[in-house]
Amino acid sequence: MKIRIGTRKSKLALWQSEWVKAQIQKKYPEIEVELVKIVTKGDKILDAPLAKIGDKGLFTKEIEDAMLKGEVDIAVHSLKDVPSILPEGLKLLAFSHREDPRDAFLSNGKFTFKTLPEGAKVGTSSLRRKAQLKRLRPDLKIEDLRGNVDTRIRKLKEGQYDAIILAAAGVKRLGFDAEIDEILSPDIMIPSVSQGILGIEGRENDLKIEKIVRDVINDENSELAAAVERAFLKTVEGGCQVPMGCYAEVKEKGIYVRAFIASLDGKTFLKEEGLFPKENPRETGKKIAERLLNQGGKEILENLKEETK
Ligand SMILES: NCc1[nH]cc(CCC(=O)O)c1CC(=O)O
Numbered sequence: 001m002k003i004r005i006g007t008r009k010s011k012l013a014l015w016q017s018e019w020v021k022a023q024i025q026k027k028y029p030e031i032e033v034e035l036v037k038i039v040t041k042g043d044k045i046l047d048a049p050l051a052k053i054g055d056k057g058l059f060t061k062e063i064e065d066a067m068l069k070g071e072v073d074i075a076v077h078s079l080k081d082v083p084s085i086l087p088e089g090l091k092l093l094a095f096s097h098r099e100d101p102r103d104a105f106l107s108n109g110k111f112t113f114k115t116l117p118e119g120a121k122v123g124t125s126s127l128r129r130k131a132q133l134k135r136l137r138p139d140l141k142i143e144d145l146r147g148n149v150d151t152r153i154r155k156l157k158e159g160q161y162d163a164i165i166l167a168a169a170g171v172k173r174l175g176f177d178a179e180i181d182e183i184l185s186p187d188i189m190i191p192s193v194s195q196g197i198l199g200i201e202g203r204e205n206d207l208k209i210e211k212i213v214r215d216v217i218n219d220e221n222s223e224l225a226a227a228v229e230r231a232f233l234k235t236v237e238g239g240c241q242v243p244m245g246c247y248a249e250v251k252e253k254g255i256y257v258r259a260f261i262a263s264l265d266g267k268t269f270l271k272e273e274g275l276f277p278k279e280n281p282r283e284t285g286k287k288i289a290e291r292l293l294n295q296g297g298k299e300i301l302e303n304l305k306e307e308t309k
Helices: 011-027 061-068 127-136 149-157 168-173 207-217 220-236 281-307
Strands: 002-007 032-037 074-078 090-095 103-106 121-123 141-143 163-167 182-184 198-203 244-250 255-262 269-276
Touching: 002 011, 002 061, 011 032, 011 074, 011 149, 011 168, 011 198, 011 207, 061 074, 061 090, 061 198, 090 207, 090 220, 103 168, 121 149, 127 141, 127 244, 127 255, 149 163, 149 168, 163 168, 198 207, 220 244, 220 255, 220 281, 244 281, 255 281, 269 281
Parallel strands: 002 032, 002 074, 121 141, 121 163
Antiparallel strands: 074 198, 090 198, 103 163, 103 182, 244 255, 255 269
8 A cells, every 4th residue: 555645845844744645654663654745835835924925824725635536645844834724625634743842032142032132123924923913012123024934943043034033943953942032921922822732633534544643643632622622713803813822731631722813913812711611612712712702702803804905
């Protein structure tokens, strides 16, 4: 038997696909696993902020098309890049154990978030990070920063920014741990939906592949957290175009959830936080999103549409 993994060719994507390949082969040495590199629209447009490109599935569509055509069998995604609704015929087969879900602060060893000087220049293109930074430090100058994880770290080192914010998961997977000056607590910076989890996507009717992939990859706590967070995403809609975040932490007694929707400048900041039962995780995610939408989130979304027209 052979399993073909469709993968983007960034260092992080290749690391992630190689990791899944190794997990499969450790338990099923008789299965051949091949990586097939595919370029996505998100890889081609490297200069514009994602919020402006505005496509759902920017990093996934071409790989999904290849799966539907039967050219590859599965795809390994950073789950946070996967839209809440998948194309007909495909499904998420498994959710990996969660690497550090928090955001990392990098500043060439110079600062922490607290000691950043007045008016410092911080690089990020994420509306979620920008709104949360601005809320606590309206003085900061936020400038766009795109490119793969290694490119972003290079731009920091070249001195283009005083600090940058990246997902700790990507930084750690690529072995840049030593560049991290501070891990931001979710009380300061609520992570993105599914940050740190790898989602394995495949065809709905490939039961044999599904069984193998779940067997070697799936983590129950990640699946539970992803169910809450992705239901939140689906209810709010808008992906990268909305400053929002949702982070579900699975504890012994339940699921501790922090979620927010904010205006671009962080001045309006709506937050929900609390412990929820482990039953019906999708209902929980939906309920939290609806609470935020009803508290003023709907107006924020309408204003955003006006501002980005
Ligand atoms: N937005 C791009 C992206 N998609 C996944 C990761 C890596 C972290 C992860 O697996 O969640 C990153 C980089 C980043 O946000 O710093």
